[in-house]
Amino acid sequence: MSPPLLKLGAVLSTMAMISNWMSQTLPSLVGLNTTRMSTPDTLTSYHNPKEGWQVYSSAQDPDGRCICTVVAPEQNLCSRDAKSRQLRQLLEKVQNMSQSIEVLNLRTQRDFQYVLKMETQMKGLKAKFRQIEDDRKTLMTKHFQELKEKMDELLPLIPVLEQYKTDAKLITQFKEEIRNLSAVLTGIQEEIGAYDYEELHQRVLSLETRLRDCMKKLTCGKLMKITGPITVKTSGTRFGAWMTDPLASEKNNRVWYMDSYTNNKIVREYKSIADFVSGAESRTYNLPFKWAGTNHVVYNGSLYFNKYQSNIIIKYSFDMGRVLAQRSLEYAGFHNVYPYTWGGFSDIDLMADEIGLWAVYATNQNAGNIVISQLNQDTLEVMKSWSTGYPKRSAGESFMICGTLYVTNSHLTGAKVYYSYSTKTSTYEYTDIPFHNQYFHISMLDYNARDRALYAWNNGHQVLFNVTLFHIIKTEDDT
Secondary structure, three states: OOHHHHHHHHHHHHHHHHHHHHHHHHHHHOOOOOOOOOOOOOOEEOOOOOOOOEEEEOOOOOOOOOOEEEEOOOOOOOOHHHHHHHHHHHHHHHHHHHHHHHHHHHHHHHHHHHHHHHHHHHHHHHHHHHHHHHOHHHOOHHHHHHHHHHHHHHOOHHHHHHHHHHHHHHHHHHHHHHHHHHHHHHHHHHOOOOOOHHHHHHHHHHHHHHHHHHHHOEOOOEEEEEEEEEEEEEOOOOOEEEEOOOOOOOOOOOEEEEEOOOOOOEEEEEOOHHHHHHOOOOEEEEOOOOEOOOOOEEEOOEEEEEEOOOOEEEEEEOOOOEEEEEEEOOOEOOOOOOOEOOEOOOOOEEEEOOOOEEEEEEEOOOOOEEEEEEEOOOOOOEEEEEEEEEEHHHOOOEEEEOOEEEEEOOOOOOOEEEEEEEOOOOEEEEEEEEOOOOOOOEEEEEEEOOOOEEEEEEOOEEEEEEEEEEOOEOOHHHO
16 A cells, blocks of 8 residues: 555544544533443532532443533622632633643644645645646556546545644634633632623633534544444343434433344343343333344334334334334345345344434345335334345345444454445445454344444344444534
């Protein structure tokens, strides 16, 4: 591989690391801790409620959500000492934010230099390519085609680099605002009463809100890396499914467990991951029909599954304890006609992502190749379908992220994400994203948009994989 392409790989890797770092660090700027697997009930108090704003912080709950509680102080600002303490505490908070922004700025400026260097190299390659194209009659056709392909790969990255430069300026602006606010607080601390405390507090809150909005501008990402797995529990047979609801409220951390791929109607429910690990069931559901395969999904409080020996999709409400809808998936193969490589009646795969509910299957009309259909979550009606050219029987498993289907090439050791199809552009590409198949046989692999993780059933082990997504930050012109 040529040096420009090696450097391009380094930039892409750096940008992916920045995305991952921002998702972990920026929440800390606004008082949100992100330590995994901590007990959600354990809180740390930083101030006496009579002295100022009381900030409680905790790690993430078992499902990965950050928890932060702020309690307003008693409205008694008559005392000069109390006001001094309040301002001093506010100053400390802003100074902590300033330090975090400074770290973010240093890392951004460092990687920004890589971006500038890469941009220069790309422009140089473009000029060289033009020179070669002018005199291509003197070169072998093969060499010319190789250079042209390299140039085609680099051109789409130019707008990405331009966007990254804009983001670096945004970080610098945040840093300057923190410095100005810190200077104001320092001056007020020296001369109490020269500035309205409530107005100052609102400025701090406004800055925190802007930082949160910056995080929200992270658009749907492209899968770059899969790490793990983390083994949550070992239970059941070699085949099965376990899942949480990506649309559940923050207080709803229920886990559902469905052992085996056939001859079963029992769904076990647990109130949390901790209860799931300890085996403390909260409820058991006896479905009206047996399911086929392991490719079920819980979405917005309902279970969607494939009815045994049919291409019928069932929507079952856990709260109501009954079937709300059922519909035949037209032309879809079933009962091991078009399963994944491991078999197990895995013909119809139901899944959900940031966009909605999906069904992945194959038909005779598409020569046994994968068909992607977006479903109406209420009626199960097919809203739109995409026909791919990837054989369903050659796929180990698949999952959707941001409207893109990712397909693995095997369910055994050495499996990797080998193919992807974007429903947004109706285009495909071959990929090479490996992941560690720790227990040698995967019979279920589904993405959860709330947890940003892959849930998997790995030979009788319930495991989680972390995913790294490449994001673009939207500017105001994009909205």
